[in-house]
Amino acid sequence: MAASTSETTCPTTGRYTTMRDSTEWLYAALRPLFAASVTEKATFDQYFQDAEVLLNALALDSDPRFRDGQHRHIRPSWTGLAAVYDRYRSPGANPAAQLAQQAAVEGAEWGPVRSGLFGSSAERARKATEASLEAFTVPPRPTPSARPEREACNSAAHAG
Known part of the structure; x- marks a missing residue:
């Protein structure tokens, strides 16, 4: 399935410039696959955001350092649409x-x-979903770009 990438990819590399762009691409790619079974856009939006949140909790739980309390991962880089739209809810x-x-x-x-x-553990589920709640409601801290070309691509993508 081809997706339009004209405004969401770096013109040089063709790669997605931000995780939000990637999330929006995934949304656009999945929406037609579920159009027959989930006809209302608002319902699909809710299902998509619910899936993002559950996947975030599962990702946290899959990290042994998180489960052991050695690592507290507040905001993954891919929180996506559920985090973006949190402030409007x-x-x-x-x-x-x-x-x-x-x-x-x-x-x-x-x-x-x-x-x-x-792991069939209610305690692990509680811990991961509470941490996921923080990830989807705490504003991200600004971080400098790790790669200069990404900074240039982000600037170019948002300049238009």
């Missing part, structure tokens, strides 16, 4: 907050835990 509509609440309230009976995710 009405209270109680944050998918990360909803996921953390489900994990805490349902514990061992929560579907993902019952299905074997988070």
